[in-house]
Amino acid sequence: MRICFIMYPWERVEAQMDSTLRLIHECVKRGHMVALTTPNNLTIRNSVAQAYVDVFTKETKVTNNFVSFYKNAKFKRCQLPLSGFDMIFMRDNPPLDTLALNFLDSVDSHTFIMNSLNGLRIANNKLYTSSFNDHENRFIPVTHASKNREYLQRVLAESPGDRMILKPLNGFGGEGVIIVEKKAASNFRSLLDFYIGNKNSKGNYVILQEYVEGAxxxxxxxxxxxxxxxxxxxxxxxxxxxxxxxxxxxxxxxxxxxxxxxxxxxxxxxxxxxxxxxxxxxxxxxxxxxxxxVQSPGGISRINTLNKVKLQEKVIDFIENIVITRRNLIEHKKLLTKVIDDANSIN
Incomplete structure (x- = not known):
């Protein structure tokens, strides 16, 4: 199987705990051809989407020590067509590079991409949770998103609870998440000015969300x-x-x-x-x-350690099953097409 990881630069990998490294290691261990690239290395050549990639060579020693595997990895640099891969694994860190997805649109029908381009586009920010149609808010906290200061002030004032969570719409890694309380509402306007921006700019959207007990x-x-x-x-x-x-x-x-x-x-x-x-x-x-x-969910290494499991094996098993199924469908289609062509050639 030929797999391309579109991810953050290799030198930024934290080998001790990095989830992407666990996935890469599992692929290399199974003998798959593995290539690494970043969004900045995507390119178009003769109208074909390609990428400058680093391919693991056969000289790479696949030890069970992830730090050693990372430090001793051997690569060769190539420029390769993306549609030639069986699978593309999207593992770049937030925020989403939407322009990079445009390079992959022409590849989508030929190659299995995880997660899908459409899924990444619709779910890369905190508004995606509102698409689950949980009208009774059994599973999704009551959520408001706006850049209108007056509206957000009214939401806080009318909230049934004494506090709410404020966070930037496109933040990640817990960045900018704070609690706002009704009793400190006099400072809320200043907070909104900071989060949304000055009135001369287009402004940034923020989320004001029900405070869930236990947070x-x-x-x-x-x-x-x-x-x-x-x-x-x-x-x-x-x-x-x-x-x-x-x-x-x-x-x-x-x-x-x-x-x-x-x-x-x-x-x-x-x-x-x-x-x-x-x-x-x-x-x-x-x-x-x-x-x-949805972009580069972490936690594999820590969950593995806590539970003495290897979640990367389940992920790569899933990918292999998808690729094999797609290959079988293509071969079956070719066989059926040949039957029709042979029948049509008989006079």
Missing amino acids: DQGDVRILMLNGEPIGAMRRIPAKGDIRSNVHAGGYVKKHVLSKDEKTLCKFIGPKLVEDGLYFVGIDVINGKLIEVN
């Missing part, structure tokens, strides 16, 4: 594959911080999905698959969906 105790990261949960961990924020992200100083604990969390996964799973979002990370607080991470 101060952290959240649960659940990895979903083909609409089903395959692993989870609880993320605990650092003291004095509401952000659970490990990169923001939090830490993780082993977690077994609750009944409510399983129900949530069952509720959102079919739409994720329908939208071509086969491998995602969801962030859940008290049984409610806070975010869907």
